[in-house]
Amino acid sequence: MEEKVIWADGLTKSFGAFTAVDHISFEVRRGEIFGFLGANGAGKTTAMRMLCGLSLPTSGRGEVAGFDIATQQEEVKKHIGYMSQKFSLYEDLKVWENLRLFGGIYGLKSRAIREKTDEILSDLGFESERNTFVRALPLGWKQKLAFSVSIFHEPKVVFLDEPTGGVDPMTRRQFWELIYRAADKGITVFVTTHYMDEAEYCDRVSIMVDGKIEALDSPRALREQFRAENMDDVFQQLARKAKRTSD
Amino acid sequence: MKQFQSFVLKEFKQIFRDRRTSLILLVLPIVEVLLLGYAITTELNNAAIAVFDPSKDAETRQISERFQASRYFTVVRELTDAQEINDVFQNGDINMVLVFPERFSEKLRNGEGADIQFFIDGTDPNQASMLNGYASGILASFQAEQAELFRQPYQIRTETRMLYNPQGESAYNFVPGVMGLVLMLICAMMTSVAIVREKETGTMEVLLASPMKPAQIILSKMAPYFVISVTNLITILLIATFIMDVPIRGSLFWLSVVSLCFVFVALALGLLISTIVDTQMAALLVSGIGLMMPVMIFSGLIFPLESMPWGLRWISDFIPARWYISAVRKIMIEGVGVEYFAKELGIIILMAVFLMAVAWKKFKIRLS
Amino acid sequence: MVEVNDLSKSYGAVNAVRDLSFSVNRGELYGIIGPDGAGKTTLFRILTTLLLADRGTARIAGLDVVRDYRRIRQLIGYMPGKFSLYQDLTVEENLQFFASVFNTTIEENYYLVEDIYKQIEPFRNRLAGKLSGGMKQKLALSCALIHKPKVLFLDEPTTGVDPVSRKEFWGMLLKLKQQDITILVSTPYMDEAKLCDRIALMQGGRFLEVDTPQHIIDHYPETLWSVRAKEMHRLLGDLRSFPGTKTSFSFGETYHITLGKSSSPESLQRYLEERGHRNVSIQPISPSVEDCFMLLSK
Numbered sequence: 001m002e003e004k005v006i007w008a009d010g011l012t013k014s015f016g017a018f019t020a021v022d023h024i025s026f027e028v029r030r031g032e033i034f035g036f037l038g039a040n041g042a043g044k045t046t047a048m049r050m051l052c053g054l055s056l057p058t059s060g061r062g063e064v065a066g067f068d069i070a071t072q073q074e075e076v077k078k079h080i081g082y083m084s085q086k087f088s089l090y091e092d093l094k095v096w097e098n099l100r101l102f103g104g105i106y107g108l109k110s111r112a113i114r115e116k117t118d119e120i121l122s123d124l125g126f127e128s129e130r131n132t133f134v135r136a137l138p139l140g141w142k143q144k145l146a147f148s149v150s151i152f153h154e155p156k157v158v159f160l161d162e163p164t165g166g167v168d169p170m171t172r173r174q175f176w177e178l179i180y181r182a183a184d185k186g187i188t189v190f191v192t193t194h195y196m197d198e199a200e201y202c203d204r205v206s207i208m209v210d211g212k213i214e215a216l217d218s219p220r221a222l223r224e225q226f227r228a229e230n231m232d233d234v235f236q237q238l239a240r241k242a243k244r245t246s247d
Numbered sequence: 248m249k250q251f252q253s254f255v256l257k258e259f260k261q262i263f264r265d266r267r268t269s270l271i272l273l274v275l276p277i278v279e280v281l282l283l284g285y286a287i288t289t290e291l292n293n294a295a296i297a298v299f300d301p302s303k304d305a306e307t308r309q310i311s312e313r314f315q316a317s318r319y320f321t322v323v324r325e326l327t328d329a330q331e332i333n334d335v336f337q338n339g340d341i342n343m344v345l346v347f348p349e350r351f352s353e354k355l356r357n358g359e360g361a362d363i364q365f366f367i368d369g370t371d372p373n374q375a376s377m378l379n380g381y382a383s384g385i386l387a388s389f390q391a392e393q394a395e396l397f398r399q400p401y402q403i404r405t406e407t408r409m410l411y412n413p414q415g416e417s418a419y420n421f422v423p424g425v426m427g428l429v430l431m432l433i434c435a436m437m438t439s440v441a442i443v444r445e446k447e448t449g450t451m452e453v454l455l456a457s458p459m460k461p462a463q464i465i466l467s468k469m470a471p472y473f474v475i476s477v478t479n480l481i482t483i484l485l486i487a488t489f490i491m492d493v494p495i496r497g498s499l500f501w502l503s504v505v506s507l508c509f510v511f512v513a514l515a516l517g518l519l520i521s522t523i524v525d526t527q528m529a530a531l532l533v534s535g536i537g538l539m540m541p542v543m544i545f546s547g548l549i550f551p552l553e554s555m556p557w558g559l560r561w562i563s564d565f566i567p568a569r570w571y572i573s574a575v576r577k578i579m580i581e582g583v584g585v586e587y588f589a590k591e592l593g594i595i596i597l598m599a600v601f602l603m604a605v606a607w608k609k610f611k612i613r614l615s
Numbered sequence: 616m617v618e619v620n621d622l623s624k625s626y627g628a629v630n631a632v633r634d635l636s637f638s639v640n641r642g643e644l645y646g647i648i649g650p651d652g653a654g655k656t657t658l659f660r661i662l663t664t665l666l667l668a669d670r671g672t673a674r675i676a677g678l679d680v681v682r683d684y685r686r687i688r689q690l691i692g693y694m695p696g697k698f699s700l701y702q703d704l705t706v707e708e709n710l711q712f713f714a715s716v717f718n719t720t721i722e723e724n725y726y727l728v729e730d731i732y733k734q735i736e737p738f739r740n741r742l743a744g745k746l747s748g749g750m751k752q753k754l755a756l757s758c759a760l761i762h763k764p765k766v767l768f769l770d771e772p773t774t775g776v777d778p779v780s781r782k783e784f785w786g787m788l789l790k791l792k793q794q795d796i797t798i799l800v801s802t803p804y805m806d807e808a809k810l811c812d813r814i815a816l817m818q819g820g821r822f823l824e825v826d827t828p829q830h831i832i833d834h835y836p837e838t839l840w841s842v843r844a845k846e847m848h849r850l851l852g853d854l855r856s857f858p859g860t861k862t863s864f865s866f867g868e869t870y871h872i873t874l875g876k877s878s879s880p881e882s883l884q885r886y887l888e889e890r891g892h893r894n895v896s897i898q899p900i901s902p903s904v905e906d907c908f909m910l911l912s913k
Contacts, residue, residue, distance in 0.1 A: 039777035040748040139651045165775060166803045168650030168818065169905050170912060173864045180848045195804070196778055197905075200867030219868060230867065232778060232806070239779040253715035257704065264703045449699035453758075456663045456693040457716045458685070612684070614665045 003030040005157055005188040006051065010060035013046050020046040022211035023060065028204075030156075033179060033189045035199045035219075038208030039239045044192055045161070047208070051190070052159055053077045065156040081150035081187075084161035088146030091135035095126065098134055099149065106153035120148045124178075140171025144178060151182050158182065160191040164198065176201050196232035205231070207238050214238050250459055254467035258441070262471060272437065276429040276479045280422070280486050294342040294378055297324040297335050304352040306393075310363070313389055314345065319381045336368055343367045343378050422487045423575035426480065426506070427568040430513050431542050433476045436534040438517030442468055443530040446521075452614065461612050469514050476510055496582025502575065505588070508595045509571040515602035516567075522609040542568040570594045616641045616766055616797040617662065622671035624657055631657035632668070633820035639799060639813075644792050646811030647801040648908070654820040655801040656696055659770045662799070663693045675766055692764030696771045698755040702744030706735055706754055709743050710761060717762030727794060728757040731787050749780030756787065760796075767791070769800040773807065785810050805905035816908050823911040828904055835902045835910065837873040840880055841866070844892040853890050857883055864909060871906055 006028040013021040021043045028034045038044040049055040051064055053073035062069040065079035089098045096117060103113035121127050124144055134142060143163055151158050160179075164172045176198065179189050191202065199205050199219060206216040215222055215238055219231055228234045263269050296314060300307045314320045324341065326332065335341040346364040348354065354361040365382050369375045445451040454464055484502075487493040495502065516538060524530050545563035555563065563569050574591035577583050585592075617639035624632040631654045639645045647655050660666040662673055664684035673680045675687045700709050710732070714721050725732075731753050738746065743754060752772060759767060769788075773781040785807060788798055800811070808814045809828045816823040816831070824831055844850045847868075854863045854870055859878025864871050874883065880897045887895045902910075 039779050042777075162775075166651035168653075168803075168912070169805060169909050170864075171650075176865055177851065180851070184848055194775070194777055194781075197806070197867045201865060235778050236782060239777065242779075249715055250718060253712055257701070257708070257712050260708065261701065261703050448702065449695045449697040450701060452660075452665060452695045453693060453699045453713070454716065455665055456688055456691065457713075458689045458718065459716050613667060614660060 004028070004063075005030045005032075005066075006034075006062075006064050006190065008051070008060065008062040011047065011050060011057050011062050012059045013043075013050060013055065014058045019211055021050070021057075024208070024211075024213045025060075026206060026213060026216055028157075028188055028190065030188055031183050031186045032204065033183050033191065033202045035202030035205040036190060036192045036208070037199055037205060037235060038192075039242055042208040042239075042242065043211040044208055048159060048161060048190075048192065052080060052082055079156050081153070081155040081158035082161075083143075083146050083150040083158070083163055085143075085163060085165045088142060089134045089149065092133065094131050094133055095121070095137075095145065096130045098145070099152070102149045102152055108153065116152060120145075120152070124148060138171075140167040140175070143167055144171070144175055147175065147178055147182075151187055154185075155187065157188045157190060160189065162192055162194060164193065164195065172198070196230065196235055199231040199235070207235060209238055209242050214241075251463060251467050251470075254459075254463070255470050258467065258471040261441075262475075268437070272433060272475050273479075275432070276425070276483060277486065279429065280425050280483050280491070293321045294319060294374075295323045295340060296320050296343040296345060297326050297332075297341045298322055298345045298347075299326040299329060299332060300345075300347045300351075301349045302347055302351040302353075304350075306352045306355060307347045310347075310386070310389055311345070313385050314382070317381070317385055319378075320385075332366055336366070339368075341368070342374070343382065345382070422483070422491070422493045423572045423579060426483055426575060427509070427572045428539070428542055429479055429483065430476055430506070430510055430571075431516075431538050431568060433479060434472055434510055434513030435517040435520065435538050436531065438469060438472045438514055439520035439524070439530040439534055440527050441472070442518070442521035443524055443527050446525055447527055455613065461610055462607075465518060465607075465610060469518070472517075473510060473514065476513075480506055493579070494582075495579050497578035497584075501585055501588075501592075502578045505571065505574045505578065505592055505595065508592065508599050509567065511599040512567045512571075512595060512602055515599060515606045518606040518610060519602060522606065522611065541566045545569050567595060567598050570598075616643070616676055617645075617799065618672075618674040619662075620672045622658070622661060622668050622673055624661060624666065624668045630654075630820045632661070634671070635820075635822060636671075637815060637822065637825055639797060641797055642792060642795050644788060644798045644800070644810070644812045646808055646814040647799065647817050648803075648805060648808045648814050648904070649801070649817035650803050653817040655817060656770055657820075658817075659693075659695075659768050659799070659801065663691060663768050664688060690765045692759040692762065692767045694755050694759040694767075694769045694772055696774070698751045700743040700751060700755055700758065703742060705740050705742055706746070707739040709754060710757055713758040714761045719762045721761065724761055724763045727763055727791075728760050730790060731760070732757045748776045749783070752776055752780065752784060753787075756784070760791070764796065766797045766799070769798065771801055771803065773802055773804060781807070805903065805908055808904040814904070816904075816911060818908075818912045823908070831904060831907050832902055835907055837861070837910070839900055839902045839906060840872050840874065840883075841869040841898045841900045842872055842883075842896070843869045844887065844895045846892065850887070850892060853887060853892065854883075857886050859883065862910070862913075864906075866903075866906075871900070871902075873910075 004027045007026070009025050010023045011021060011025070012019065012023050024047060036044055036048065046055070050057050050069060051062065053064070053069055053076035057070055064076050067075040067079065069076055090101065093101065099117045099120065100113055103116065108116070121130060126141070126145065129137065134145070137145070147160070147163060164175055167175065172195070179191070183189050193199065202219065204216065204218050205222060206213050208214065215225070215234070217225065222234050223230065226234045226237050228237065262272065298311050300311065311322060315322045324335065326335070326344070332344050332346070335344065344366040346366060348362050351361050363386065365379060367375045367378050445454065455461070484495065488495060517534070520530055520533050520537070524533055545559070545566040545568075570591045574588040574595070577588045577591070619638065620636050622632055622635040623630070635658065647658065649655055657666065661668050662675065662680060664680050664687050667681060676690060678687050680687060701712070704712065710721055735746070735750050735753050735757075738750065743751065746754065756772065759769070773784055776784070781804070788800065789810065791798060811828065813825065813827050814831065815825045826834070842850070842854060851863065851865065851870060854860055854872055859875045859882065861873045861875050874880070884895055884897055
């Protein structure tokens with residue numbers, strides 16, 4: 001049996017009469033790269049917030065890293081990493097100061113932080129940027145650094161919310177190589193993206209339409225199932241059925 | 248003209264759709280007047296006073312008893328030494344000390360004239376002037392009775408000394424002060440925030456890239472706040488006259504002229520702020536710290552200008568609200584003619600012209 | 616319609632736009648493709664008369680962006696990066712407002728925006744702030760079009776919008792072209808490039824290449840190979856350690872690589888199989904715009 005790091009069973013979130021997330025069920029294995037796709041307003045963000053322990057489900061159950069997302073939210077938060085396009089690092093702190101800060105937030109000891117900092121900087125080839133203010137880094141570099149920070153404490157799962165928006169193609173690929181490396185180390189990666197070619201980098205992909213998961217499989221299997229040339233076609237076929245129009 | 252109209256319409260829609268903004272614009276001024284007004288006009292009861300009476304004769308005793316009998320005062324201490332006067336004030340439990348001279352009766356009868364001194368705690372100037380009024384009233388009525396009894400000219404001269412705030416500012420001051428404050432708040436702060444908001448949301452980019460002239464943009468941004476501040480002025484004056492019983496003694500015409508000039512100063516300041524900051528937060532901070540605080544501090548609303556050290560007083564000369572408040576005071580409270588506040592009016596007009604010119608110059612036809 | 620000569624603009628030490636020269640023909644759909652920080656927004660702001668360049672000249676419809684900015688502002692439409700709408704006005708009020716800013720009415724040019732506006736018309740009494748990303752984008756486009764501009768500048772209109780709305784949006788642009796409107800559009804999404812008449816690949820304030828998408832692809836100087844095997848993660852490391860590999864990038868489910876002169880796909884196949892890779896497939900493929908961008912941006 002492979003270890004399930006994330007599982008959801010009938011997970012639902014309603015806001016009044018509006019059901020943002022409608023009975024979604026899925027499982028993610030350890031070390032898997034799981035792409036979580038959907039149009040704007042399909043319910044991705046709401047689902048992700050529940051899984052991160054930031055929002056309580058209206059009904060249904062789910063576990064992340066072995067903890068119940070409804071009753072053990074604090075534990076869930078301790079065992080996951082999170083990175084989004086919007087919030088990543090403190091722009092007015094230097095690179096090493098950011099690393100020290102987040103190491104401290106996750107409760108690492110100073111020595112461990114120092115070692116880990118050196119390791120990350122050399123992994124990224126950022127040694128010369130140690131004393132640079134984050135705001136002076138190009139966007140792609142920031143995002144790579146932010147990703148490294150989000151797995152600083154070696155979480156079981158890392159949630160990435162559109163991590164590569166606006167990043168140049170070269171750096172995007174380097175970013176995905178970082179994701180591969182993390183997955184090879186056994187970290188489960190849960191990622192949303194608007195780049196459909198990136199969907200093909202994932203081991204498995206789910207596509208949400210109007211709060212429901214309409215498709216879930218490996219990119220290749222999905223392409224075959226929908227007789228599509230690429231993931232973009234698959235996505236277009238599914239998402240066009242959406243009735244919902246607002247976020 | 249069509250552009251201008253629909254811009255102003257849009258601006259009003261935005262103002263009234265945002266509950267917070269409309270609250271600030273329409274309710275705050277009224278609340279402010281009422282709050283300040285009632286805090287000040289509350290009647291004073293049983294103020295604690297001390298008496299220093301070295302002569303201890305029939306008259307001084309009678310006067311002390313009158314004070315005691317009045318509902319405004321309670322004699323809580325008899326002092327035996329002039330030294331104690333300072334001490335009781337420093338303890339803070341006494342609001343006023345009544346000081347008789349030695350040989351009061353004797354001086355009174357032989358026509359030397361008798362002096363009574365009131366020492367009043369001037370920390371709260373409004374309370375102090377009220378105490379002074381009541382105390383003088385009691386003495387005056389005493390004097391009138393005595394004069395009838397003895398048919399001889401009585402000469403009690405009172406000398407009031409306000410400690411800590413010798414001027415004892417008038418209780419009416421707050422209305423001009425609040426008018427200055429409200430106009431600053433609405434014209435300067437809200438205008439700057441409204442312009443900067445367009446920068447923040449990026450709509451300013453679209454407007455600048457449109458055929459609308461920058462002057463049109465500025466004017467249509469200002470117009471709604473101009474209308475709202477005029478409305479507020481009228482409301483404040485109505486409240487002042489009919490609820491607070493603060494009279495408008497001078498000419499309503501000049502009051503409007505001075506106010507309109509000041510509105511232009513404030514609008515120009517708001518525009519100026521909007522040209523130097525990029526976020527609504529910064530606009531609030533700059534106008535809050537840069538405009539509201541000086542208005543509160545230097546305009547004589549809280550602290551009387553006359554008791555300020557010369558350095559600060561010099562700075563206060565550059566605060567437009569100080570001149571505005573002073574002019575309004577002269578028109579409303581003193582009811583004097585235009586020749587008495589021509590200086591204030593002149594300064595305000597100069598400031599308006601200067602600031603408008605600078606703001607106009609600084610408002611960019613481009614992004615940076 | 617747009618003529619740019621040696622245009623430069625820097626912010627302190629950052630050169631946002633460096634010695635750009637290009638021209639856009641009337642009725643052309645011209646794409647400026649590049650990642651964040653390439654200088655696209657700065658360029659658009661100079662062309663829409665919102666920024667002054669440090670050096671160089673630019674003309675829109677024969678008018679100078681500095682001297683004739685007034686007249687240019689009459690004839691351009693501009694949609695900045697963030698959808699610049701009034702969030703607290705309704706859909707209809709936004710459109711009405713922008714129409715009057717440009718001295719026109721909705722009715723006058725309705726035919727131009729009809730296709731787009733019809734899709735959001737059911738929500739015309741909803742506040743713009745409550746619309747979804749795709750609908751905001753449509754409203755912003757309607758607002759930029761309502762005065763029938765001669766040249767339309769769209770700065771990253773599809774950023775952060777989901778693929779379905781993006782596709783719809785490009786469909787609208789293609790229709791607008793038929794109305795004789797010249798369109799300059801910038802985007803970080805390389806896959807949108809193929810829909811433009813001509814594209815400029817931009818990075819670091821410079822144009823790396825300007826041409827039709829097909830020409831750019833045809834001029835790719837190398838043979839591009841698509842490589843696949845069973846263990847994809849491990850494959851990348853081995854591809855890189857192969858001495859004959861010039862470039863290697865992940866591309867969807869495969870890796871795109873170019874090889875040096877001295878090596879052949881056969882030798883690579885052998886190399887990989889020696890390292891225990893199974894189901895190795897190495898196919899020549901035609902490059903995408905993204906491949907070209909990566910090659911040029913090195």
